[in-house]
Amino acid sequence: xxGENNLTVQIKGVREGLLITLGEGDWLDLESALLSHIDERxxxxxxxxxxxxxxxxxxxxxxxxxxxxxxxxxGVSLWAITSNSPKTEQIAQVLGLATRLSAPRPERVVKPxxxxxxxxxxxxxxxxxxxxxxxxxxxxxxxxxxVNPGAEVVAGGNIVVWGRLxxxxxxGADGNEKAVVCALDMTPTQLRIADLIAALPQKKGKPQPExxxxxxxxxxxxxxxxxxxGGR
Amino acid sequence: xxxxxxxVTSGKGGVGKTTTTANLAVALASDNSKVVCIDADIGLRNxxxxxxxxxxxxxxxxxxxxxxCRLRQAMIRDKRMQELFLIPAAQTRDKSSVSPSDMVxxxxxxxxxxxxxxxDSPAGIxxxxxxxxxxxxxxxxxxxxxxxxxxxxxxxxxxxxxxEKGPARLIxxxxxxxxxxxxxxxxxxxxxxxxAVELIGIVPEDENVVVSTNRGQPVALDPKSxxxxxxxxxxxxxRGEKVPFLNLEEKDGFFSRLTKMIHPGGD
Numbered sequence: 001x002x003g004e005n006n007l008t009v010q011i012k013g014v015r016e017g018l019l020i021t022l023g024e025g026d027w028l029d030l031e032s033a034l035l036s037h038i039d040e041r042x043x044x045x046x047x048x049x050x051x052x053x054x055x056x057x058x059x060x061x062x063x064x065x066x067x068x069x070x071x072x073x074x075g076v077s078l079w080a081i082t083s084n085s086p087k088t089e090q091i092a093q094v095l096g097l098a099t100r101l102s103a104p105r106p107e108r109v110v111k112p113x114x115x116x117x118x119x120x121x122x123x124x125x126x127x128x129x130x131x132x133x134x135x136x137x138x139x140x141x142x143x144x145x146x147v148n149p150g151a152e153v154v155a156g157g158n159i160v161v162w163g164r165l166x167x168x169x170x171x172g173a174d175g176n177e178k179a180v181v182c183a184l185d186m187t188p189t190q191l192r193i194a195d196l197i198a199a200l201p202q203k204k205g206k207p208q209p210e211x212x213x214x215x216x217x218x219x220x221x222x223x224x225x226x227x228x229x230g231g232r
Numbered sequence: 233x234x235x236x237x238x239x240v241t242s243g244k245g246g247v248g249k250t251t252t253t254a255n256l257a258v259a260l261a262s263d264n265s266k267v268v269c270i271d272a273d274i275g276l277r278n279x280x281x282x283x284x285x286x287x288x289x290x291x292x293x294x295x296x297x298x299x300x301c302r303l304r305q306a307m308i309r310d311k312r313m314q315e316l317f318l319i320p321a322a323q324t325r326d327k328s329s330v331s332p333s334d335m336v337x338x339x340x341x342x343x344x345x346x347x348x349x350x351x352d353s354p355a356g357i358x359x360x361x362x363x364x365x366x367x368x369x370x371x372x373x374x375x376x377x378x379x380x381x382x383x384x385x386x387x388x389x390x391x392x393x394x395x396e397k398g399p400a401r402l403i404x405x406x407x408x409x410x411x412x413x414x415x416x417x418x419x420x421x422x423x424x425x426x427x428a429v430e431l432i433g434i435v436p437e438d439e440n441v442v443v444s445t446n447r448g449q450p451v452a453l454d455p456k457s458x459x460x461x462x463x464x465x466x467x468x469x470x471r472g473e474k475v476p477f478l479n480l481e482e483k484d485g486f487f488s489r490l491t492k493m494i495h496p497g498g499d
Contacts, residue, residue: 128428130390131383132357148386148426166426 017049061138243384245355284448285318332366431468
């Protein structure tokens with residue numbers, strides 16, 4: 001088995017860390033080959049920064065995200081994915097990964113005390129989403145307008161609705177429990193974060209901006225607290 | 233003359249598209265406009281019944297589109313009004329017998345001869361709906377003050393926007409003022425808050441509508457009925473006139489009439 005792994009997973013040291021080249025084959029097999037390779041040499045890989053060369057494989061956001069998570073569980077940080085497929089590179093960029101070896105992630109070169117933030121990109125929609133409209137993005141989503149009942153918003157990351165949220169939203173759809181949902185008026189038909197589903201109670205009275213997140217395995221929506229949230 | 237094409241649609245069935253089309257047609261025609269209604273609900277035609285013209289159908293919309301008759305031959309002139317015509321739907325065919333471009337071509341042919349072309353759309357969001365809005369200059373969405381009808385209206389308004397036929401204008405039909413007063417029915421404001429479109433009319437629940445529909449005599453012929461008056465007002469707003477919305481308070485009781493006599497104009 002080890003011999004086969006060596007064929008499909010090649011590792012060499014580069015200036016920015018380790019470069020791992022994956023050969024052809026089924027993605028799941030390759031992934032498990034890579035992970036078992038890392039597990040066998042856990043001490044060597046601990047704290048390593050790796051760039052992954054995936055060749056012709058077309059990776060989806062979910063696959064990429066789950067690989068990144070599995071690697072970070074092993075103390076390995078994935079900073080770049082190079083691919084022959086523009087789609088895969090695009091998804092990598094959405095996930096905040098580099099796609100060129102010569103250009104390491106900006107965060108890596110940021111010196112201490114540098115106050116310029118790069119942030120993460122998001123899909124912005126400036127309109128009201130009426131019943132039947134669906135908006136999906138592997139990254140974050142911002143809606144300026146209402147999300148009406150019957151509309152659906154699905155994001156790999158966070159969701160911000162600058163308006164009334166009354167439809168169905170799913171944040172952290174790739175399984176990210178850290179994702180949050182913010183809305184000026186939080187009255188969704190259904191709210192999901194990662195694999196958790198919540199139906200919020202009917203509210204009366206003047207709407208207030210709220211933020212929903214996962215706390216202790218439950219989705220909790222709280223009124224936006226300027227003192228706490230602003231100071232983060 | 234260049235007609236304005238007005239499509240009446242709703243998404244949900246049974247909210248009053250056909251009643252609205254018939255009454256707007258009557259209201260517009262009684263104001264010296266030349267009006268033609270097209271029933272786009274192929275296979276489930278109703279407009280002819282509501283207008284009381286069922287027994288005079290010889291040719292229909294599909295006959296025109298398929299070249300079995302001339303346009304003139306399929307147009308039925310109303311008995312009561314010289315300026316009102318109907319192009320009925322075929323009953324034995326289905327929506328796919330006509331395409332959106334057929335409808336555009338038909339309306340372009342009618343435009344020079346009329347002031348108004350009213351299209352009665354079928355319920356749903358499929359072919360019949362697309363046929364109906366393809367030639368539209370303006371779209372009226374009919375809804376009832378019920379959650380399900382409002383939900384469908386929202387969907388339809390979104391589709392109208394997507395077809396770049398918007399912004400649609402809204403008619404709230406069958407509002408029951410006493411139910412609203414008791415808090416048991418959505419108010420016009422509740423509906424507007426969700427749909428966020430221009431309101432062109434509120435039609436109160438009125439049993440005269442049922443009676444008149446069965447007789448083939450649209451209520452707009454009877455300005456004494458509140459619903460009839462509401463449709464007449466909508467027809468004025470379609471023309472661009474400013475008409476205040478009806479006061480839909482329940483019929484005055486003895487005491488409130490007395491108060492009004494003592495304080496005229498006070499509310």
